[in-house]
Amino acid sequence: MPIAVQPVSSALTWADHWYHIRARLGFRRAHHRVEPGLYALGNPDPDSPVLVSANYTLSYDALRSALLGVNAWILVLDTHGVNVWCAAGKGTFGTEELVQRIQATDLGRLVRHRLLILPQLGAPGVSAHEVKQRSGFRVEYGPVRAADLPEYLKTRQATPQMRRVRFSIGDRAVLIPVEAVHIALPVLLITAALRVTGVVHHFYNQAVAAVLAGAVLFPLLLPWIPTRDFSTKGYLLGALLALPLILREVLAGPQAVWWRQAAGALSSLLIVSTVSAFLSLNFTGSTVFTSRSGVRREIFRYVPAMAGSLGAGIGFSLLLWLL
Amino acid sequence: MFNSYAVSTLQYDSQLCTGCQLCSAVCPHGVFAAAGRKAKLVRPEACMECGACRLNCPEGAIRVDSGVGCAAAMMWSALRGQKEISCGSSAGAGAYRGGTPPAEIMPPCARVIARTIAGPNPPRQSANKNRAREGRGC
Numbered sequence: 001m002p003i004a005v006q007p008v009s010s011a012l013t014w015a016d017h018w019y020h021i022r023a024r025l026g027f028r029r030a031h032h033r034v035e036p037g038l039y040a041l042g043n044p045d046p047d048s049p050v051l052v053s054a055n056y057t058l059s060y061d062a063l064r065s066a067l068l069g070v071n072a073w074i075l076v077l078d079t080h081g082v083n084v085w086c087a088a089g090k091g092t093f094g095t096e097e098l099v100q101r102i103q104a105t106d107l108g109r110l111v112r113h114r115l116l117i118l119p120q121l122g123a124p125g126v127s128a129h130e131v132k133q134r135s136g137f138r139v140e141y142g143p144v145r146a147a148d149l150p151e152y153l154k155t156r157q158a159t160p161q162m163r164r165v166r167f168s169i170g171d172r173a174v175l176i177p178v179e180a181v182h183i184a185l186p187v188l189l190i191t192a193a194l195r196v197t198g199v200v201h202h203f204y205n206q207a208v209a210a211v212l213a214g215a216v217l218f219p220l221l222l223p224w225i226p227t228r229d230f231s232t233k234g235y236l237l238g239a240l241l242a243l244p245l246i247l248r249e250v251l252a253g254p255q256a257v258w259w260r261q262a263a264g265a266l267s268s269l270l271i272v273s274t275v276s277a278f279l280s281l282n283f284t285g286s287t288v289f290t291s292r293s294g295v296r297r298e299i300f301r302y303v304p305a306m307a308g309s310l311g312a313g314i315g316f317s318l319l320l321w322l323l
Numbered sequence: 324m325f326n327s328y329a330v331s332t333l334q335y336d337s338q339l340c341t342g343c344q345l346c347s348a349v350c351p352h353g354v355f356a357a358a359g360r361k362a363k364l365v366r367p368e369a370c371m372e373c374g375a376c377r378l379n380c381p382e383g384a385i386r387v388d389s390g391v392g393c394a395a396a397m398m399w400s401a402l403r404g405q406k407e408i409s410c411g412s413s414a415g416a417g418a419y420r421g422g423t424p425p426a427e428i429m430p431p432c433a434r435v436i437a438r439t440i441a442g443p444n445p446p447r448q449s450a451n452k453n454r455a456r457e458g459r460g461c
Contacts, residue, residue, distance in 0.1 A: 020441045089373065123349035123375035124389065141348050158348070165351035228326035230394075285393025289352065291372040292390035292397075294328035299394055301327060 003106050008039045010068045016061060020023025023058055026178040032057040036078035038105045039064075042071035046112040049153065051142075052098065052122065054079040056089050063119075066146040070153065073111065077101050088125030095127050099134045108136070117142045120163060167288045172219040175286050179215040183279060187211055200321060202264065203271075205245055210272045213241040214279025219286070229288075231302035238273030245272065263316045270313030274306050281306075331370040332388035337361050339384035346376035348383060 023032045034055045041064060045130040050073045053063045060076060077097050079087035087093035098116075102108070118126060120141045122189035142151050143162035152158055191207040194200045218225070218237055245268035249261045281298060284290040333354070340361045347355040347362055352369040354378060355362045362384075374389025 086391070088375075120349060121351065123379055125378070126371040127378045128345060128379040129379070141345075144351060158355065163348065164353060212416050220419050221338070227324075228328060232325045282398075285370075285391065285395050288398040289369070290392035291328060291331050291370060292392045293372060293388065295392040295394050295397060297327035299397060303398075 003038065003110050005038045005040045005049040005073075005110070006035075008041055008064055008074065010041060010064045010066075010070070012061060012065050019057060024174055024177050026181045030081050034060045034076055036076045036101065038107065038110070039074040039076060041067055041074055042069070043215065044071045044073050046110065048072050048111070050075055050107065050111060050116050051136045051149070052077065052116055052118045054084045054122075056081050056083045056087075056094050059083045062146040063149070066149050068231065075101060075105065075107065075116070076091065079179045084119050085121040085124070088122045089177065091125050093122050094125035095130050095134075098131055100124060102135045102137060114138055115140060119146070120144045120158070121165070167222075169220060171288075172222060175219055175246075178215055178282075179219070179279075179286075180211075183215050184211040187275075200317060202245075202268070202320075206242075206268055206271045207275070208240060209241040209245060209268075210275035210279070213237045213272065213276035214283075217241070218276070218280045218283060222283075222287070229298055229302070230280045230284050231277045231298055231306070234277035235273045238276025238281070239269060240274035240280075241276065242268045260320060263320050267313050267316035267320065270316065274310040274313060277302065278306055329368065331367065331372055332386075333338065333364075333370045334368055334386040335362075335364050336384045336386075337363075345379045345381075349375040349379050351375075360458055385419065405455045 009107040019032070022028070034057055036055050048071050051063060051067075052075045053060050055076050055078055060074075063074065077087075077093055077098075078101070079092045082090070084093055102116075108114075114137050116131075116137050116138050121144055123141055126139060128141070131139050136145050140151060141158075143158045144165050145162070148158070148162045152162065174194060187207050188204075188211065191204040195204040214234055214237070218234060221237070222233070225237055227233055227236070246265040249268070252261055253261065281302065284298070335355075342357075342362065344357040344359040344362065347353075347357045351372060351373070352366065354366045354370050355366065356365045357363075369386070371392060372387050372389050373391075374387055376386045377387050377389060
């Protein structure tokens with residue numbers, strides 16, 4: 001029986017790019033999938049390297065587009081449309097799936113060697129010695145980034161630079177659209193509705209400031225905001241973004257009532273900083289360095305405080321609305 | 324102060340190490356360094372508990388309580404009464420690396436969340452079991 005292999009090119013088309021933009025916007029997030037199985041990149045022969053990837057379009061496209069002019073086999077695992085690192089964390093990019101996919105594709109008949117090159121970030125789900133024991137294939141961990149693969153394939157040596165995961169301002173910026181679509185849009189729509197219907201006016205301005213702080217500026221400024229905890233960073237950034245709203249209250253003019261000014265200012269400070277802190281805490285999962293035990297400690301430490309400060313902020317708003 | 328990440332659950336027993344150097348190869352934060360015939364723990368404070376080193380250590384010299392450090396996923400799972408952490412995506416596959424679950428699931432009661440994350444509460448119903456098993460981390 002012939003082995004099922006699909007040909008693939010390393011060139012990305014306009015359709016691919018359009019697809020990537022939609023993925024980055026969070027449009028149908030769970031549906032960006034590639035068919036699991038074997039792919040032939042260029043004209044591979046039985047001695048060509050086998051590269052393993054996830055069936056998330058962005059992962060798979062990052063791999064193939066980095067390999068211009070390279071002849072290789074690509075083994076795509078079924079990770080349910082999730083990227084390599086996240087799927088490894090879940091175990092779907094894992095020993096079990098890899099061993100089964102090797103058998104299902106009959107890879108052993110296709111290639112003469114017994115070597116698989118995996119992305120380094122697949123390691124949280126794959127036990128190299130267990131794969132060797134169960135399939136006969138030796139696992140070699142390549143670099144973190146597909147862009148370093150051509151260099152790696154030449155030298156077969158990943159430099160310490162290639163082994164480190166980075167989280168540059170560009171890496172952080174591409175996350176903003178998803179955050180914007182999933183948080184900013186609903187929050188702004190709800191508060192805009194409150195404003196239009198005349199129920200509460202100032203929530204809208206507060207929402208704009210909080211979303212700008214927590215979902216846009218926080219990812220960009222992450223390394224430079226003081227303190228290590230995400231929640232405290234978010235509180236600080238939120239307080240900063242609340243300043244214009246506070247100033248507007250303070251400078252409201254001579255006819256303003258002092259206690260209304262104070263309540264308005266406190267309401268903005270508390271609501272904007274708390275929402276920003278909560279959004280910031282939720283950004284932990286998007287970063288490349290937060291540990292589970294650390295995040296758990298953060299939740300215990302700050303979520304009660306957030307409930308308190310948000311409650312107080314809404315309290316001040318209600319006071320203004322009722323009186 | 325204001326640093327919840329100062330210590331991790333990573334433990335390394337150098338007595339068992341045979342120097343295969345796989346731990347230093349898989350670690351994305353340079354926590355281990357290949358030093359002669361034994362691996363050396365050089366940046367323990369940078370550990371993110373991904374578990375790659377533990378899973379790839381043939382000698383079982385590394386222990387770490389691994390998982391994905393995603394607050395959104397942890398709180399979302401706690402609210403749904405799942406013991407295991409899964410992503411907030413509505414599709415079973417959950418393509419969530421980061422992002423935040425919809426605004427309506429923001430925590431109403433911190434204590435309930437904290438208790439569920441701590442673990443003593445069993446999963447509420449078995450219907451969620453398969454989903455829960457599939458989804459650890461985001």
